[in-house]
Amino acid sequence: MADEDFTVIIGLEVHCQLDTASKLFCGCSADFRADAPNTHVCPVCLGLPGAMPVLNKKAIEYALKVGKALNCRIPEEGEFCRKNYFYPDLVKAYQITMGDNPLALGGYIEIEDDAGNPKVVNLTRIHVEEDPGRLVHMGNKERGHYTLVDYNRSGIPLIEMVTEPELSSPKEARRLLNKLRATLEYLDVFDPEKEGSIRVDANISIKGHERVEIKNISSYKGVEKALTFEITRQKNLIRRGGTISRETRHFQEGKGTTTSARSKEVANDYRYFPEPDLPVIRVSDWVEKIALPELPDARRDRFMSQYGIAVNHARTLTGDLHLAEFYELVAPVGAQITASWVADILIGELNYRDMPLSKVTSHADQFKELVILVRDKTITDKAGVDVLRVWLDSLNADGSAESPAGIVARLGLIREAGESFRGIVEKILAANPQAIADHKAGKKGALNFIVGQVMKETKGKSDPREIHAMIAEILGE
Structure with missing residues (x-):
């Protein structure tokens, strides 16, 4: 059957x-x-x-x-x-x-x-x-x-x-x-x-x-x-x-x-x-x-209209009361970027560590500091994830934690302008002629390996979009 x-x-x-x-x-x-x-x-x-x-x-x-x-x-x-x-x-x-x-x-x-x-x-x-x-x-x-x-x-x-x-x-x-x-x-x-x-x-x-x-x-x-x-x-x-x-x-x-x-x-x-x-x-x-509070569906709809966030983010954020409350604490620094960082990145990192959200909620100001660093392009998205991981690992039972700005300074993760890594891009392009040939032949994603190598070489301080733009310029596209 x-x-x-x-x-x-x-x-x-x-x-x-x-x-x-x-x-x-x-x-x-x-x-x-x-x-x-x-x-x-x-x-x-x-x-x-x-x-x-x-x-x-x-x-x-x-x-x-x-x-x-x-x-x-x-x-x-x-x-x-x-x-x-x-x-x-x-x-x-x-x-x-x-x-x-x-x-x-x-x-x-x-x-x-x-x-x-x-x-x-x-x-x-x-x-x-x-x-x-x-x-x-x-x-x-x-x-x-x-x-x-x-x-x-x-x-x-x-x-x-x-x-x-x-x-x-x-x-x-x-x-x-x-x-x-x-x-x-x-x-x-x-x-x-x-x-x-x-x-x-x-x-x-x-x-x-x-x-x-x-x-x-x-x-x-x-x-x-x-x-x-x-x-x-x-x-x-x-x-x-x-x-x-x-x-x-x-x-x-x-x-x-x-x-x-x-x-x-x-x-x-x-x-x-x-x-x-x-x-x-x-x-x-x-x-x-009996008076009812704002329930998950109503809060989801409000998040979408008030903050202009996508339905998948609104659904995730309102599926847990404490997560919704935490999001509203940090949303003022940028509703959409915060929704992405909380729903897509923070929750994944917490689940990986089997760490409760309650360990983070008392540090809302430090999380906002991290989002601001990414929002203002002080650090790249990749560096932001690295900082988040170090920050989560630094949370102590006594409530203390290393600040995101301090982590950025200690690890030297300040974003660098595109021209500062042009030489790295040219070197990696020269070492990978096959990837260039595949790209020119129309193979999608052929340059992703090169972008990844540049990101690795710059320790996450370069922006993937800038790398792509620089590659296109070097290749005369």
Whole structure:
């Protein structure tokens, strides 16, 4: 069977931990990562007999804020239910969640498909629920393999955002997650730097075959990898005449594979019934009072109109709240050149070093100094990249850093005028007659090698455009 015979259908269930001070149904601290295991617990989040849940108002406000930002409809009533199943980290043997009456219905997220065209992905619902505890798998040769349970996480407020099965590829799924993360970050309802703050269950099928669920993927890159593997696995199985089983699978992060965990449950297996200790909530009138900040799409459009930057730069810069704020700090020295340096160069260097943007944001004035050096042609673009790398490497834990101007002076990177390196150009042209012959024969890019050699000889202090112009003059063109 050809690939065009396979239509991939993907839907996501995205769980986000709301960044509240306390848990969903009790006053225990929600900062479960900070202290020793099983210290942020009480009778409520441990599910002890007679303990009564009390709903966290801030968690509901945060969830409504997300629903409004994602264009959802807020019903008149929402109702908590008990979802019954057994798992070692679920202390009560049921989870308090929302069933047929969630907090928000419908809504949509706008992304681009794999061809770069606008695409709207519809949401089914958003509901609020409690996080279970956390399993910590241990083991060694001496003590064998065993699992510890930490209930500090039990009761942390979650929202679950469920999409319709309208995604067509792993890349689309990752773009949707990036857009969703940016929106949640702009809303200030979660902390993306905290481990496990977003977890994803992905449902995937080949049209005409059973659906498979991949549980608890903890990174956006992991979602793309898991879906890519699963598509290949399912296609190969179908080609061999096999049958896709309706099941739940786990993603093995280290191996990049999925493994079968159990047959897929259906709703009846969970025996949902209303939570008797919590009343129906009526909060639809809150929505009008919730003020939304400028969201990623609106900020992207403003960047394009206010700063005159290209759509690809605007999209990159507004895809992360802190990156957008940093850009606006440095844009006054030149909106377009700054957009290019932040979106194309700085981000690449940070990713290469696995360095967080937060290490740079406190040095906005020094970054502006670097952009000004390039803008005013005090140094070349290549020298600017060299200075950026040295500058990033000089950032210290105490907040100190070597200034870009100091780096330029120390390394002797001041740009030199064209006539100062004419002799170098003539020497390299004389040593490369074949490149000249290829150029005259119409071969595009034939002189790039010569330009590169001149740049190397001048240690980046010459401008490639000036070199090209000088070569044309020497060759009588």
